[in-house]
Amino acid sequence: MILKQEYDRYTADDFSVWKTLFDRQHALIGQKICREYREALELVEFKGTEIPRMDRINEILKATTGWQAVVVPGILPDKEFFELMAQRRFPATTWLRRPDQLDYLEEPDMFHDVFGHTPLLTQQHYTGFLEGLGRIALRWIDDPDMVERITRLYWYTIEFGLIREEGEARIFGAGIVSSVGESRYCLQAGPPPHLRDFDLDTILDSAFRKDIFQEQYFIAEGYDQLLASLVPLESRLEQFQYKKKNPPALTGGF
Numbered sequence: 001m002i003l004k005q006e007y008d009r010y011t012a013d014d015f016s017v018w019k020t021l022f023d024r025q026h027a028l029i030g031q032k033i034c035r036e037y038r039e040a041l042e043l044v045e046f047k048g049t050e051i052p053r054m055d056r057i058n059e060i061l062k063a064t065t066g067w068q069a070v071v072v073p074g075i076l077p078d079k080e081f082f083e084l085m086a087q088r089r090f091p092a093t094t095w096l097r098r099p100d101q102l103d104y105l106e107e108p109d110m111f112h113d114v115f116g117h118t119p120l121l122t123q124q125h126y127t128g129f130l131e132g133l134g135r136i137a138l139r140w141i142d143d144p145d146m147v148e149r150i151t152r153l154y155w156y157t158i159e160f161g162l163i164r165e166e167g168e169a170r171i172f173g174a175g176i177v178s179s180v181g182e183s184r185y186c187l188q189a190g191p192p193p194h195l196r197d198f199d200l201d202t203i204l205d206s207a208f209r210k211d212i213f214q215e216q217y218f219i220a221e222g223y224d225q226l227l228a229s230l231v232p233l234e235s236r237l238e239q240f241q242y243k244k245k246n247p248p249a250l251t252g253g254f
């Protein structure tokens with residue numbers, strides 16, 4: 001279901017929540033968040049004093065990558081979600097969490113979807129990866145095991161990915177960008193968490209949890225590496241499916 005942003009319905013609390021979250025994350029941006037995101041945030045003209053207008057975001061996206069953000073009520077079923085992605089459209093909510101939910105929310109709100117995701121939709125190599133992932137997901141959409149694996153790649157990159165910049169791990173995943181707690185946690189000194197180099201096979205085998213900070217994060221060498229991973233992704237999915245249909249014969253016994 002595609003909705004419209006009802007800007008006149010935002011309350012003083014909504015503006016205050018946006019400003020508090022924006023100011024907190026903005027303070028972290030120079031130290032921990034990747035350069036592409038920092039530059040993209042300038043491009044989309046976000047400010048603490050103003051809840052972004054989806055129409056304006058879409059004008060900017062149209063002029064940069066041709067993507068559009070579409071307003072949805074909440075989390076979408078996988079098929080609808082990946083269909084939008086393959087059509088170069090990104091689903092975003094436009095409601096804001098309550099003032100007593102600043103640090104934890106079960107479902108993504110506008111701060112996550114819009115602050116976290118939409119700036120990078122101005123970057124061609126990032127959107128190329130998203131669109132490719134959407135197209136591959138649609139090919140496998142009737143197989144929940146394959147969709148689960150594709151979702152892991154989305155999760156450990158678009159939501160919780162890190163990227164190497166000048167030798168240092170920097171944040172680009174929207175789940176971290178939009179969370180003050182996880183932005184501090186993921187790059188803290190000492191274990192845990194476990195920072196690993198981006199590795200497609202490890203990611204495809206790594207289940208994740210949504211209700212805790214991640215136990216591991218993967219550092220990509222650049223968006224080109226993500227885009228390049230789509231080719232082996234397709235062959236890995238074919239191998240998984242072959243093994244599923246042709247399980248090894250049981251051996252041993254008496």
Ligand SMILES: [Fe+2]
Pocket residue numbers: 108112113117159174175
């Ligand atoms: Fe997200």
